[in-house]
Structure formats: C-alpha cells, structure tokens
Amino acid sequence: MKVYKYRGGSTYYCEIDQEHKRILERDLESLKADYFWAPTRYTLNDPFECLFKDKVSPVFNGLKQLFPSENTHQLQMALESLLNFIDKSGIYSLSQTPLSELLWSHYAYSHTGFCVEYDLKILTKYRHQNLTELSIQYNQQSPSIELQDILANSNDLISQKMFGYKSQAWSYEEEIRIITPEYGRIDYDYRAVNAIYFGLRMDAQDKNLIMESLKGRSIKYYQMILKHESYQLAYEPIEDLFLDAPPYKYNIAPIADDAIDTYNKEFSEYQNYLVKAAEIVRRDPYCRRVDTVMFSNNKSTVPNPIVIVQYEITPPYTYNHYLTLDEIDEQYSKILDL
Structure with a gap:
C-alpha cells in the first residue's frame, strides 16, 4: 500500500x-x-x-x-x-x-x-x-x-x-x-x-x-x-539528475559454510536456483550473512518449488525470505557484479 x-x-x-x-x-x-x-x-x-x-x-x-x-x-x-x-x-x-x-x-x-x-x-x-x-x-x-x-x-x-x-x-x-x-x-x-x-x-x-x-x-x-x-x-x-550514482548501501554479505541445502532430492533439478537465491539475498543492503538456503517444506509443491533463504541482519535478527523460481530468474538477471 x-x-x-x-x-x-x-x-x-x-x-x-x-x-x-x-x-x-x-x-x-x-x-x-x-x-x-x-x-x-x-x-x-x-x-x-x-x-x-x-x-x-x-x-x-x-x-x-x-x-x-x-x-x-x-x-x-x-x-x-x-x-x-x-x-x-x-x-x-x-x-x-x-x-x-x-x-x-x-x-x-x-x-x-x-x-x-x-x-x-x-x-x-x-x-x-x-x-x-x-x-x-x-x-x-x-x-x-x-x-x-x-x-x-x-x-x-x-x-x-x-x-x-x-x-x-x-x-x-x-x-x-x-x-x-x-x-x-x-x-x-x-x-x-x-x-x-x-x-x-x-x-x-x-x-x-x-x-x-x-x-x-x-x-x-x-x-x-x-x-x-x-x-x-x-x-x-x-528525471533523476543523479541516476548514474553508485548504489546506496552497496553490500555483498558472506554465505555461511554448508548454507546451501544439497540433500533435498525431490527438487534436485532446481538445485542451481538455491545458488542464485543466495547471490540475490547476500546483496540485500542489510544482510550480514546468509545462513540457510533450501526449498520450503511448507510452501513448495513438486511443480512449483519455493526457496527460503534465512539471513541475519544487524542487530542479530534472522529473516526468512521466500522466492519463487520466476522471482529468482527475474532478480538474478539484474545482478551486474557477479
């Protein structure tokens, strides 16, 4: 709204x-x-x-x-x-x-x-x-x-x-x-x-x-x-007179060891989307660390998996961010610093 x-x-x-x-x-x-x-x-x-x-x-x-x-x-x-x-x-x-x-x-x-x-x-x-x-x-x-x-x-x-x-x-x-x-x-x-x-x-x-x-x-x-x-x-x-200015609060946070789930065989064909989702969320300006990237058990279906990314911000709070495959494709395509 x-x-x-x-x-x-x-x-x-x-x-x-x-x-x-x-x-x-x-x-x-x-x-x-x-x-x-x-x-x-x-x-x-x-x-x-x-x-x-x-x-x-x-x-x-x-x-x-x-x-x-x-x-x-x-x-x-x-x-x-x-x-x-x-x-x-x-x-x-x-x-x-x-x-x-x-x-x-x-x-x-x-x-x-x-x-x-x-x-x-x-x-x-x-x-x-x-x-x-x-x-x-x-x-x-x-x-x-x-x-x-x-x-x-x-x-x-x-x-x-x-x-x-x-x-x-x-x-x-x-x-x-x-x-x-x-x-x-x-x-x-x-x-x-x-x-x-x-x-x-x-x-x-x-x-x-x-x-x-x-x-x-x-x-x-x-x-x-x-x-x-x-x-x-x-x-x-x-027109924005400063359209070419560098991004405010530019950030690339670390990804924790073993953060990306490699054990879910049900959605194994979509495994690359977990990596893409991690790259998207680690660029959130308030992200301190990506802790977990996995397919949501509650929200996913076989034809429509949903990725959940858990990440930490300051002060130490954990956020859950959900992404569809279409959202991942769209947002990943806009990343310019891979």
Missing part, C-alpha cells in the same frame, strides 16, 4: 523565515538517515487526539468496593497500564493521497515543500519493530472503551478506539497512522521510500539538493502541476 507524508519548505521562500529553512533541513536529514519521528499526541495539531469515553474505570471502581479481591486489582492495574500507554506511544501520521490541495498548503508550507511516497509494508516491517497500522475513522462522536473490550483482550479494537478516531472535520486528510510503542526516532528500511513529489512552488535548487542527498536509492521523482482550467492537482515524472 502506498502512503504519503507532506514535508518541508523551500529555502527560496525561507530567506525571510529561518524556521521554514530549519524544518526543511530537519526533514531532509531524516530521509538521508532513514528514519521518521513519531511524536506524542500532545505535540500534534489536533487537541482532541486519543479522545475516547472511558466506561471501564467506573465499573472497576464499583467492583473493587463490592469485591475487594486480587483479581479486580489486577484488572485495574491492566487498565491503568493500557491508558498510560497512550502517553508514551508515538504517532506517525500519513495520507492515502499525494493530491490533496489542503495538505500541500498545511503541511508542505504553501506548496513550497515536498511529499514522500512510502511503501507501508516495508516501512513497518523493519527489524521486528512492534508497530501498529491504523486507518483513521472519522466521526462526530468519540468512541467508547467498554468493559467487554478489556475482557475480550482485543488489542486491535482497543488500539483503534484509542488512536484511530478523529473528528469528521479532519476527513480530508485520508489518514493512515503508525502507532509506535514509544515516541521518538523510528528507523526503517530505506527502500520504503518509493518516490518524492515536489511542490508547485518548490525552488529548483532545493529539488536538486534532495536528489543529490538521496542519490543511489532508485527513487522516482515527480513534479506537481495544476490541471488545465481546474482546481485539481496532478503530477508528472521528472
């Missing part, structure tokens, strides 16, 4: 506004260093963030007075822990469109900034981070957290009610948000950034600066334009 973040302000328009210049530099630095900042609800521009009706606490208070037991105390502690989670968590807000006139005006400093296109799946699956994705529901009334929500132990439902509702007035944002266990810096796989859209009023010097800062990452670039005789926005592709 593609999601979008409106960012920055042009230094051309910042000559009389150093705050805008500082924000552009901040946003560009986070892109270069492959992270986003998830603030607390208190620093967001909606004072009603995480507003809900707590219909559980009064029930617990009554139960404690009638039945002062260890069980009711534990339930109360669980509820307090849940409510405290709101204050320490982070919220990263994104949109489902790069074409919002109002979002360009509000968050990209009157169209002088830019918009980042992310792949949401890649953005949230880095290094086993416990991130939650929510689609905002817009309503005239705030939601209620009921006793049955707690008893059902439905974390998804409770998260939606705590973080996933906003007033109908905000519906134009078409918001998708990422909830982080703690607020602050969240690192991500740089390949989550698919494209950059330049605002209508962004200075050419700053466009060049962004392209130079992000060179070697295979990012696509687009210029926002006005549709003829219309109030609607559109965009058109523009």
Whole structure:
C-alpha cells in the first residue's frame, strides 16, 4: 500500500523565515538517515487526539468496593497500564493521497515543500519493530472503551478506539497512522521510500539538493502541476539528475559454510536456483550473512518449488525470505557484479 507524508519548505521562500529553512533541513536529514519521528499526541495539531469515553474505570471502581479481591486489582492495574500507554506511544501520521490541495498548503508550507511516497509494508516491517497500522475513522462522536473490550483482550479494537478516531472535520486528510510503542526516532528500511513529489512552488535548487542527498536509492521523482482550467492537482515524472550514482548501501554479505541445502532430492533439478537465491539475498543492503538456503517444506509443491533463504541482519535478527523460481530468474538477471 502506498502512503504519503507532506514535508518541508523551500529555502527560496525561507530567506525571510529561518524556521521554514530549519524544518526543511530537519526533514531532509531524516530521509538521508532513514528514519521518521513519531511524536506524542500532545505535540500534534489536533487537541482532541486519543479522545475516547472511558466506561471501564467506573465499573472497576464499583467492583473493587463490592469485591475487594486480587483479581479486580489486577484488572485495574491492566487498565491503568493500557491508558498510560497512550502517553508514551508515538504517532506517525500519513495520507492515502499525494493530491490533496489542503495538505500541500498545511503541511508542505504553501506548496513550497515536498511529499514522500512510502511503501507501508516495508516501512513497518523493519527489524521486528512492534508497530501498529491504523486507518483513521472519522466521526462526530468519540468512541467508547467498554468493559467487554478489556475482557475480550482485543488489542486491535482497543488500539483503534484509542488512536484511530478523529473528528469528521479532519476527513480530508485520508489518514493512515503508525502507532509506535514509544515516541521518538523510528528507523526503517530505506527502500520504503518509493518516490518524492515536489511542490508547485518548490525552488529548483532545493529539488536538486534532495536528489543529490538521496542519490543511489532508485527513487522516482515527480513534479506537481495544476490541471488545465481546474482546481485539481496532478503530477508528472521528472528525471533523476543523479541516476548514474553508485548504489546506496552497496553490500555483498558472506554465505555461511554448508548454507546451501544439497540433500533435498525431490527438487534436485532446481538445485542451481538455491545458488542464485543466495547471490540475490547476500546483496540485500542489510544482510550480514546468509545462513540457510533450501526449498520450503511448507510452501513448495513438486511443480512449483519455493526457496527460503534465512539471513541475519544487524542487530542479530534472522529473516526468512521466500522466492519463487520466476522471482529468482527475474532478480538474478539484474545482478551486474557477479
């Protein structure tokens, strides 16, 4: 799924506004260093963030007075822990469109900034981070957290009610948000950034600066334009000025001894695909070592074997990467440094 973040302000328009210049530099630095900042609800521009009706606490208070037991105390502690989670968590807000006139005006400093296109799946699956994705529901009334929500132990439902509702007035944002266990810096796989859209009023010097800062990452670039005789926005592709730059985070990791399985006779005719898969994965920019390459017992069939590659990244996590034979052929054909 593609999601979008409106960012920055042009230094051309910042000559009389150093705050805008500082924000552009901040946003560009986070892109270069492959992270986003998830603030607390208190620093967001909606004072009603995480507003809900707590219909559980009064029930617990009554139960404690009638039945002062260890069980009711534990339930109360669980509820307090849940409510405290709101204050320490982070919220990263994104949109489902790069074409919002109002979002360009509000968050990209009157169209002088830019918009980042992310792949949401890649953005949230880095290094086993416990991130939650929510689609905002817009309503005239705030939601209620009921006793049955707690008893059902439905974390998804409770998260939606705590973080996933906003007033109908905000519906134009078409918001998708990422909830982080703690607020602050969240690192991500740089390949989550698919494209950059330049605002209508962004200075050419700053466009060049962004392209130079992000060179070697295979990012696509687009210029926002006005549709003829219309109030609607559109965009058109523009050339990457640094298309010939060397790859960012170039890597060829080692392959562990005996990593490639040579004992599976059922798929022996496809043995060369294991070697190809190892060559593909060892070039992953975050791969430290390829540990195991084999045909998956669970996913493979005789006419359609699936290769699983287990590899280590930093800090020491093990990833499982699955590849079909067609995917191996396609990706292996693009390797230029064999």
